Amino acid sequence: EVKLVESGGGLVQPGGSLRLSCATSGFTFTDYYMSWVRQPPGKALEWLGFIRNKANGYTTEYSASVKGRFTISRDNSQSILYLQMNTLRAEDSATYYCARDRGQGGMDYWGQGTSVTVSS
Amino acid sequence: DIVLTQSPASLAVSLGQRATISCRASESVEYYGTSLMQWYQQKPGQPPKLLIYAASNVESGVPARFSGSGSGTDFSLNIHPVEEDDIAMYFCQQSRKVPLTFGAGTKLELK
Numbered sequence: 001e002v003k004l005v006e007s008g009g010g011l012v013q014p015g016g017s018l019r020l021s022c023a024t025s026g027f028t029f030t031d032y033y034m035s036w037v038r039q040p041p042g043k044a045l046e047w048l049g050f051i052r053n054k055a056n057g058y059t060t061e062y063s064a065s066v067k068g069r070f071t072i073s074r075d076n077s078q079s080i081l082y083l084q085m086n087t088l089r090a091e092d093s094a095t096y097y098c099a100r101d102r103g104q105g106g107m108d109y110w111g112q113g114t115s116v117t118v119s120s
Numbered sequence: 121d122i123v124l125t126q127s128p129a130s131l132a133v134s135l136g137q138r139a140t141i142s143c144r145a146s147e148s149v150e151y152y153g154t155s156l157m158q159w160y161q162q163k164p165g166q167p168p169k170l171l172i173y174a175a176s177n178v179e180s181g182v183p184a185r186f187s188g189s190g191s192g193t194d195f196s197l198n199i200h201p202v203e204e205d206d207i208a209m210y211f212c213q214q215s216r217k218v219p220l221t222f223g224a225g226t227k228l229e230l231k
Contacts, residue, residue: 035220037168045160045168045211047220063219064121097167104151104174104215106158110167 002026002109004098009114016088022081022098029079030054033101036083038094050101088118122146122214126223132231138200141226143212145193156216159188159197162209
């Protein structure tokens, strides 16, 4: 059974940092791209970035809104995905999801999400 | 960036009727003959669920009343017959170019 479980969310002050984790199981982690997507309350989904699979050298891509502030990485030995978030702003407040990304085939498995609130 | 415009923003349908949701891309999402457009369903408090990938392929486990069509820049999600369990938000998403983008969503409601 494929599982993705996010953790690490919480309340952080503006300008602060947070690292989210996504523990995965039930599939060969290195075969897949992995994406981070966020959703402010009552709003649309926003893709933040992904990290490619082993065949594509684990390279990363980011949306303009987080490039330079957020970093996606993966621990392939433990099948964990990370999102390091720096210089956080109020507008970064959202539920953050990790998702298994089949590339051209869409994001087929998602975690339940972890909530991040940026406020003083 | 490829902008996805969904319509309508909300749709009220009767049980057993057909629901059609549209998604228009600001540029073609074709890639070597495949339309890189997906559809997701999201219920309150839950993560999105993949329904349709590559425009018309129904994801495993998704009921056959869901179907997708379209190519180039114009795509549709059809649900027929609508059941109570289908009341949710629906989002389109393109994977043709980075950054991946989502539509603003369509809220499906009961009439």
